[in-house]
Amino acid sequence: MPSFRATLQITGLRPGHAPGEVMDMAIAVVGSSHVVEANQLDVVAGVPRITIRFMVEASEYDSENRSARDTAASLAHGVNSVATTGVLRTYRRSAGKWLTL
Known part of the structure; x- marks a missing residue:
């Protein structure tokens, strides 16, 4: 299963x-739709930034x-209900590197 990660800036709490x-x-x-592999806060x-690493069902x-x-x-939509957010980025793992989608 392919691995992805999303990073989201957290600019404040609601x-x-x-x-x-x-x-x-x-x-x-x-986690409601994919397996969460890892999470972290940096x-x-x-500026705080959360990272969620997850797998997507293999297909095309x-x-x-x-x-x-x-x-x-x-x-981003879900987190925005509890915090104000900034930049969202999505990456795909390929050949040992994270490539921006």
């Missing part, structure tokens, strides 16, 4: 939400990429 809810929401959204240039290459992009969009 009122009434705790920091831990951000990652919980991200994992729940992606701070890049002072473009279809896999489309599914990964759709999943990343769902991730």
Whole structure:
């Protein structure tokens, strides 16, 4: 199964939400349709960024990429209910490198 990852900047929390809810929401959204391989939180240039690594069911290459992009969009939408967000990026693992979709 092909491996993908989505990264999303977190620019703030919505009122009434705790920091831990951000990652919980991200994992729940992606995990509802795909296997979540890993997750992490980094701070890049002072801005928190979550990364969710997930697998997509093997099919045709473009279809896999489309599914990964759709999943990343769902991730951003879900997380946006508990936090304000910034840049979303999606990557595909290929020959040991992460390629931007």
